Amino acid sequence: MSKSKSLEEVNESVATEGKATGFRKILAFLGPAYLISVGYMDPGNWATDIAGGSQFGYALIWVLLMSNIMALLLQSLSARLGIVTQHDLAQASRETYSKFVNYVLYFLAEVAIAACDLAEVLGMAIGINLLFGIPLMEGVLITVLDTFLLLFLINKGIRKMEAFIIALVAIIGFSFVFEMIFAQPEVGKIFAGLVPSLPNSDALYIAIGIIGATVMPHNLYLHSSLVQTRKFDRSDKGIKQALKYNFIDSTIALNLAFFVNAAILILAAAAFHKNGMFNVAEIQDAHQLLAPLLGTQWAPILFAVALIAAGQSSTITGTLAGQIIMEGYLNLRIQPWVRRIITRLIAIVPAVVAIMYFGESVTGKLLILSQVILSLQLGFAIIPLIHFVSDKTKMKGFHISKTTQIAAWLIATTIVSLNAKLVFDEIKGWLESSENPTVLWFTVVPLTIGFLILLLYIIFEPFVAKSKKGIDNHSPHTLLLKIEKHKNYKKKNIAVSVDFSTADEKAILHALDLGGKEAKYTLIHVVETVGAMFYGNKISDHETTIDEKLLQDYHNMIQEKGFEVETKLGFGKPGKIIPKIINEGNYDLLIMGTHGHTGFKDLIFGTTVNNVRHRIDIPLFLVKF
Template identity: 80%
Template sequence: MKGKSLEEVNQSISTQNKTSLFRKILAFFGPAYLISVGYMDPGNWATDIAGGSQFGYALLWVLLMSNIMALLLQSLSARLGIVTQLDLAQASRETYSPFVNYILYFLAEIAIAACDLAEVLGMAIGINLLFDIDLIPAVMITVLDTFLLLFLINKGMRKMEAFIIALVAIIGVSFIFEMIFAQPELPKVFAGLIPSIPNETALYIAIGIIGATVMPHNLYLHSSLVQTRKFDRSRTGIKQALKYNFIDSAIALNLAFFVNAAILILAAATFYKNGMFEVAEIQDAHKFLQPYLGTEWAPILFAVALIAAGQSSTVTGTLAGQIIMEGYLNLRIQPWVRRILTRLIAIVPAVIVISIFGESVTGKLLIFSQVILSLQLGFAIIPLIHFVSDKKKMKGFAIGIPTRIAAWIIATIIVSLNAKLVFDELKGWLESSENPAILWLTVVPLAIGFLLLLLYIVFNPFFRKPVSRIENHSPHNLALKFSRLPAYDKKKIAVSVDFSSADEAAINNAFEMGGIEAHYTLIHIVETVGAMYYGGSIEDHETSIDEKLLTEYEEMLTLKGYKVQTKLGFGKPNKVIPEIVNSGSFDVLVMGAHGHTGFKDLLFGTTVNKVRHKISIPLFIVKK
């Protein structure tokens, strides 16, 4: 059975039975706004400020081109999710060999880390500017938002979308006022929409802008978020979903374009105009806004918008990380652990670099993070184009030839710019290095390896058909195989299930003990934050999914002839399982273990060792 992307919110919002066309369209609106925050995160601010202060309005056309690219690519990502009900990571896992998938996963994680680095720095800088807290303590404060995603997703997808839209509104309103304060020269603004690259530095910043605007993790995220909508799966229903999601993307991404353009125009009208060509740091931009614009509100609104941008994009970045890990590796870890790991990967290098080189390097660090994102783009865009062009995979909704040509042109532009950037950087390193042999043995082979991988991804689909490799993307999997043995010596057997692959071994061993005549009780514990606080009175989406899956287990096993009942508990498994077992008259408890201990216990939440000391009956532990 094929697993669902972001299962806890998959198809959680119904678009059916709406009384008016407006309400139906509104039901589809939301995913693109979560995507749009990635297009206005703090990394964009750094590249936009650097571009505006050094080259005035000249790079506005790069923003416009990036926005057009983004709209096409995000619509392709949404199409993949709507039609195939797979996210981009799942589709890659289905298509490529495990070896290639591991590399693609590694590259995607690097992109997530680079993205989170920009968010950490951006939020920290905003906190520093608004509350005058030193930058390193401000960086550490950003850890506190770790549990925000858990809170939001437990409240439902609509509330999360409302939260993000509120932050986007704060950013938008802030920059409307900034434009009023700056009073840009409109003829020069329109002239900036004509393509030009003044010099090599402008190319580097332009690539950074593309990397900051068209973000690889957004392609994974969008293909998953569109699956939160439940709609009629007929051909007409899918067409309608594609249309409404395109409208959603067009509105949200144009808002993001307005914010990016406003930042660049603000830098051009304030710094470039006054000959301050070297303002590339967000802190410097904040410091000079008041004297040049003549109002104390300019720097305040700037800092508030920066914090809102960092906070909103960090939520979506975490979701993207979950999608990538589950899709490529078929691995789901506890969300709070995922959040902390992602945060630490970003915080540690940020603290080290700031400690060694000082706060003045934050702008360079932000731009560098965006260039890394740009370098990873090809490995996300090219598979996406192949997938949505595949007539078999897309079931009659493959993109047409004009769209395919446009998509490949965009991919070619991005990959070509990145290739030039890598070549120039390598050439510079080799010429300036005192020991180039080390680079020839390390960096150069690595670059060649990634080039070969890119060529493989480009040409592989033309030479061989993809082989399905998805066995199970989800911990909530029901495709289990069961054995049946006639002998039994236990009458009442409790079996703890968590809808993972460990269930198969646990249930088979229980059947071996009790056979066809015993009575089995399947126990599952809902361990969401809400379940821990509200117990059985909780009515969240995760609880309804678990209840439904437990019922499906019962029905499936009953049809096979076994006597099965179920028990749903709420809270911490190591506490609730013993309570259920001790209150019943069971002969034995069977638990499936995942074969990990110590640190992996913390990651995956195994509770076997804690349960064994709290029950009064034998515990039979089965390793998968």
């Protein structure tokens, strides 16, 4: 089968053709990088920036600038991969590496998502606590409620989601404009902070945390997918134009993120370091001290509002990245609300346990730790990305230049080297301080060596092995209907339930084989969004439009093969709507594809087979995928 589309529900949903040249043309492409930029200003960044600013003043501004330059190059490579190959980074990895390696890379990517979401959960909970006085534990639990915001936004289309995110970014930006006015930082020292220096080993830990918080691995997966939401001319000229406009998009958005990160660090330096408060690392402490130090009650209020906006925006993009990683590496699609809750619980459980056991004072350490975890995972995302965009065959002539390759490898080497030093120092410290180092020698040390071997493998594998041919993804857009012969079947009116999954092709092929060209076929699909359940066939949202198009694609492909076919679109719960359509029609047989799972997996994957089989009066033919 041909490949599936990354973020299929919004893929190529924004038209750029037919736009006038100039500003309107650029505007059509602007958007994806703003969703990326919120990951560069999430609550995890706040913790590392505040710790860096209060402890070392303006000395680490250069780390932010360096991180921003790194981020701009890496995100432009990620966008290039998505635009040229129409694969996201996870799909490209699955195409290139063995199943075992992909499973490990997927696990590491999920750890990064969990670390990122942990920072977002804590950040939003802290913001809610600071603004409304709600206890931190309750604030953590409240963050579960934003689970469904993503589902609502993506149902409205990617442009609406981009507008919502840009509004949140604007809130963050304006908040810090006023914070800078209140803080009155020393401009000369800001420029001095652009000169590279590391005062001590603690500064290295904070610097690596800043890099991990700025150049975020899940953003590389996300950007390679989001650029595919734009529909443009696939000619060489069209691809070059898309690359150019997306680079402009990235430059503007990431510089805004740099401004926010620099503003947080400068605020901490001007308010805390200047007044001899060198150990302010907790966001709560920073909030409490802003009013007395800056002389205005607006400072802490704006700080809390910006923190909530940062947490809310980054949680949306983190969820999208989780979907991309799961579908790309595993070729596995689960219901969005299930995916969101799983991601949220992975972050909430350690946050709740840590707060219960250590108290609220541990949140700052958790935030910084989450960013260091992100930094440690970076090499496993950056190195494959550089290989892919350097591949002349994969990139169809749009591979990066030698100069860009050298710059990218220097960045990767810098990040991996810093991480290697951090890991070595940490493990050495654990072994020296542990009462029972033997346990560490047989657990942590072998695991670390294993990840080092994996890192070396993905560095050198593309040089010694050829990429596998194709990518075995499912696709609801194209079906390879290789029909050799048909058996006559007395049933002349056959219904086929389709859900745009891997099961569809087998179900349709079985139907056509059973009925031949003398039968009539009806393809049934049910839109099961919240809006569809409430408004039925009166709903007119983005997902309904996409489903109508996909169903029509199926219709056209089957009709071109010489079969009589029609389509029916239902709205609501498939388990109820499919039987209703069948019982109201004149059908002889219903064919459904099934993944063959039962019990708990029924809940996860949302199967409707059992509900349908007991409500229809005609035979049900199940095709197990």
